[in-house]
Amino acid sequence: MPSRPRAPGALAALVALFTAGYLAPYLLPTVVGRLAAGLGLGPSQAGLIGSVLLLGSASAGFALAARVHRTGPRRAARLGLLAMALGYGSAAATGTLPLVVAGVVLGGFGSGTATAVAASGIAGRPDPQRASTLGLLSVSAAAGALYLTLPRLGGGHAPPLLALACAALLVWPVTSRLPGGTRAHPDVTAARAAGPLPHRRAGAALAAGLLCWSLAQNALWGVSGRIGTVQAGLSEVTVGAVFALALGAGLAGVTVAGALGPRLGRAVPIGVGTALIAVCVLLSATAGGLASFATGEILWNALYPVVLSCLLGLAASLDPRGRWAVLAGSASSLGTACGPVTGSVLSETAGYPGMGAALAALLLLVAAPLTAVARHAAGRPLVPGSIRRRGGAPAAVLAATTAAPTALLPQVGAPEQQIAPIPPPAPTARQLRSAFHLTRT
Known part of the structure; x- marks a missing residue:
C-alpha cells in the first residue's frame, strides 16, 4: 500500500x-579536474566527459517527465540509485578511457x-519551494564536506x-518511505488524470531560460578549479x-531565503539575484589572487541556491x-551539461576574463524572461499548485476540476472584500399591531 507523500518520512526521502x-x-x-589529471586529458576533453555525464542526467529527466508515477516513485528511485552506484563505481575502478x-x-x-523522482514528489507537496530549499541545503552541506x-x-x-557511488548506496534505505505504487499522491488524483500540459508558454519560457541560466553558471563552475x-x-x-566556504555561504543564503519565505515573492529574487550573479561571475573569471577569487566564488554561491530554489518552486x-x-x-541539467564544454572552449579562445564577460552578458539577457514568468505565475487564478492558504492540494484539485470560468475565480493575493452591515427593514403596520397585541395578552 503506498504511503502518504506528505508524511515527514516521505519528505526526508525526497530530500535525500x-x-x-x-x-x-x-x-x-x-x-x-581529476579526470584531466588522472587520465592525462586536456581541458576540453575532460570538460567533454563532464558534459557527457550531465547529458545522461538530462536525458533521464526528459524520458521520465511523465512516467515517474506510472513506474512508481520507489521503483524508479531504486533503479536510478542502482545505476549511479554501478556507473560511478565502475568508472572509478578503471583507467581505460572508453x-x-x-x-x-x-x-x-x-x-x-x-532527480526526476525527487522533483516529481516535491511538486506534489503543499509547499514545493520549501522542500526544494531543504534539498539545496542538504546537497550544499554534502558537497562542502566532500x-x-x-x-x-x-x-x-x-x-x-x-x-557519488557511495552517496547512492547511503540513500538507498530511505527509498522504502516513498510510495511503492503508481498512485503517488492520492489527494491530487483528479489533477493527475490524462490531460494537456498546463501553462505551456510560461513553462516553455521557464525551461528555455533555465537552460541558458544553468549553462552560464556551470560554464564558469566547470573551470573554476582551473581559474583558481x-x-x-x-x-x-x-x-x-x-569551494567549501562558498557552499557554506550557499547554506546561509538558502537559510535566509527560507526564513523570508514568500514575502519577497519569486520575481524579485530571480531578477535581482540573476543580475548580481552576473557580477559575481565576472569577478571570479577575472580573479588574479586569493581575495578576488574567494570573494567572487563565495558571493556567487551564496546567491545561486537562493535563485535556484525560487526557479524550482516556480516550475x-x-x-x-x-x-x-x-x-x-x-532543461537545467541540459544547460549544466553544456556548461563544461562551453567554459573550456570560451576560456581557451577568449581567456578567462573574456569568458566571464560573455557569461555575464548571457545572464543579464536571460534575467528578463525568467522574471516575467515569475510575475505571470504570481498573478494566476486558483489552479493546481497555486493554493497555499487554507486548502492546499485538495482545494487546488477543486479549483482545477470546477467548471467556473477563470474570471469568476478570486485571484491569489487579492484583497479580501469588506463586509458591509445591512440594516433590517422597517416593520410594517401589521407587524406593529401584532406586536402590540402580544404585549397586551
Whole structure:
C-alpha cells in the first residue's frame, strides 16, 4: 500500500534523493579536474566527459517527465540509485578511457532518474519551494564536506566518482518511505488524470531560460578549479577550502531565503539575484589572487541556491503532477551539461576574463524572461499548485476540476472584500399591531 507523500518520512526521502541526484553537478569542478589529471586529458576533453555525464542526467529527466508515477516513485528511485552506484563505481575502478566514459554516462543517467523522482514528489507537496530549499541545503552541506575531504584522499579520478557511488548506496534505505505504487499522491488524483500540459508558454519560457541560466553558471563552475590554480596561482587544497566556504555561504543564503519565505515573492529574487550573479561571475573569471577569487566564488554561491530554489518552486507551481518541475529540471541539467564544454572552449579562445564577460552578458539577457514568468505565475487564478492558504492540494484539485470560468475565480493575493452591515427593514403596520397585541395578552 503506498504511503502518504506528505508524511515527514516521505519528505526526508525526497530530500535525500534530491541530494544524491544533484551531487554530481555540485562536484563537477573536482570531477573534471581529476579526470584531466588522472587520465592525462586536456581541458576540453575532460570538460567533454563532464558534459557527457550531465547529458545522461538530462536525458533521464526528459524520458521520465511523465512516467515517474506510472513506474512508481520507489521503483524508479531504486533503479536510478542502482545505476549511479554501478556507473560511478565502475568508472572509478578503471583507467581505460572508453570504460570511464561508459560508467560516467550510466551514472549520470542514474543521477537524472533520482532527480526526476525527487522533483516529481516535491511538486506534489503543499509547499514545493520549501522542500526544494531543504534539498539545496542538504546537497550544499554534502558537497562542502566532500570538497574539504577529497583533497586528503589522494589524487586520481577515483575519489570523487566513488563519493557519488557511495552517496547512492547511503540513500538507498530511505527509498522504502516513498510510495511503492503508481498512485503517488492520492489527494491530487483528479489533477493527475490524462490531460494537456498546463501553462505551456510560461513553462516553455521557464525551461528555455533555465537552460541558458544553468549553462552560464556551470560554464564558469566547470573551470573554476582551473581559474583558481592556474590564473590565481592557488593550490588544490586552498581552492577546495574556498569551494567549501562558498557552499557554506550557499547554506546561509538558502537559510535566509527560507526564513523570508514568500514575502519577497519569486520575481524579485530571480531578477535581482540573476543580475548580481552576473557580477559575481565576472569577478571570479577575472580573479588574479586569493581575495578576488574567494570573494567572487563565495558571493556567487551564496546567491545561486537562493535563485535556484525560487526557479524550482516556480516550475513546481505550474503543474502539481510535477511534469514542468521535471522538464524544467531536465532543461537545467541540459544547460549544466553544456556548461563544461562551453567554459573550456570560451576560456581557451577568449581567456578567462573574456569568458566571464560573455557569461555575464548571457545572464543579464536571460534575467528578463525568467522574471516575467515569475510575475505571470504570481498573478494566476486558483489552479493546481497555486493554493497555499487554507486548502492546499485538495482545494487546488477543486479549483482545477470546477467548471467556473477563470474570471469568476478570486485571484491569489487579492484583497479580501469588506463586509458591509445591512440594516433590517422597517416593520410594517401589521407587524406593529401584532406586536402590540402580544404585549397586551
